[in-house]
Amino acid sequence: METALRPRKIIHVDMDAFYASVEQRxxxxxRGLPIAVGHGEARGVVAAASYEARKFGVHSAMPSVTAKRKCPELIFVIPRFDAYRAVSQEIHAIFAEYTPLVEPLSLDEAYLDVTENLKGMEVATEIAEEIRGQIKARTGLTASAGVSYNKFLAKMASDQRKPDGLFVITPKNGPAFVEALPVKKFHGVGPATAERMHRLGIETGADLRTRNLAFLQQHFGKSGPYFYWIARGVDERQVNPDRVRKSIGAEDTFSTDIHDFETARAGLQPLIEKVWRYCEVNRIHAKTVTLKVKWEDFTQITRSKTVTAPIASAGELADVSTLLLLPLFPVAKGIRLLGVSLSSLDGTTVEDKPQLALAL
Structure with a gap:
């Protein structure tokens, strides 16, 4: 395992409220006002929220009507994806000055492996501070960074001192950090998985560590080994600058099973908005739409449709998704989960990674 060898030096850089910060800059x-990047109409969704808006509970992927209810003074700003891409290119150019091992996760987030780096610097913390300083000097924006010996812990570390902060998790204190962390805050554990863990008596990393591999595989399938090792502070995934994405999708597990068509269609809408934002941000075109349905008994089906020309709008994606959904009704059993994805992707940008927290 990696901890028995020379520890890697991994940095996770995450821009602070990126879209909103660019707009305020x-x-x-x-500046200083609660803003949401997105469309404020009834069916709109928040793409990003400033920290002033977050104090009211506004967050990305929230329906615009909900955001406005939480913060009546909220100002909606139409997204300018070309501007965000331009700033992202400046930031990634800074990364490239330190290491070729950069794995972009989105326009505003990336992993860097600086174990061996172009500056010949020995201390990863100093590299992270220098990168943050360069980002501030060249773009006027702030970034938070996490430094650790693997990707999971670097990601967790970057969340600790937001905004405009730096946090380090060393090999010595990594396992103890994970043990104290609530599982709902683990990267890779969504709300539905966290709820399932809670039902099994797993509240913290320490609880997770007491479960053996067979137990975790039984209850969480192919994610079981991942949970087993991260509970021990181990993550051997490499920083991969050449990762190619073949599809992009989003899915959601509902708190109560769905039985009627209109509720199901409404449940799909936020997922469609997420997927389409990714396509807009990264200039991705796709022709194949896939609908995923998981029933109340955990069986699942998928239905796909390939159109002749690339999907051109969120409305068109919604139309195709609806065509796939409609024949399933009336349903014989409740719907536990819905997902929508696009494949047959065609894009030219380097940010060929999910822009949002999408379940793929």
Missing amino acids: DNPQL
Whole structure:
């Protein structure tokens, strides 16, 4: 295992409220105000929220009507994806000055392996601080960073001192950090998985560590080994700068099973918005839409449709998804989970990674 060898030096850099911060930087009148990047109409979804808006509970992927209810003074700003891409290119150019091993997760987030780096610097913390300083100097924006010996812990570390912070998790304190962490905060553990863990009596990393591999595989399938090892502070995934994505999708497990068509269609809408935002941000075109349905008894089906020309709008993606959904009704059993994905992707940008927290 990696901890028995020379520890790697991994940095996770995450821009602070990226879209919203770019808007506030470029328009001084928005500074200090609660803003949401997105469309404010009834069926709109928040793409990003400033920290001033987050104090009211506004967050990305929230329906615009809910966001406005939580923060009546909220200002909606139409997304400018070309501007975000341009800033992202500046940030990634900074990364490239330190290491060729950069794995972009989105326009505003990336892993860097600096075990061997172009500057010949020995201390990863100093590299992270220097990168954050360069980002501030060149773009006027702040970034948070996490430094550790693997990707999971670097990601967890970057969340500890947001915004504009740095946090380090060493090989010595990694396992103890994981033990104290609530499982609902683990990267890779969504709300539905966290709820399932809670039902099994797993509240923290320490609880997770007491479960053996067979138990975790029984209850969490192919994710079982991942949970087993991260509970011990071990993650041997490499920083992969050449990862190619063949599909992009989003899915959601509902708190109560769905039995009627209109509720199911409404449940699909936020997922469609997420997937389409990814396509807009990364200039991705796709022709194949796949609908995923998991029933209340945990069996699942998929239905796909390939159109003749690339999907051109969120509305078109919604139309195709609806065509796939409609023949399933009336249903014989409740729907536990819905998902929508796009494949046959065609894009030219380097940010060929999910822009949002999508379940793929």
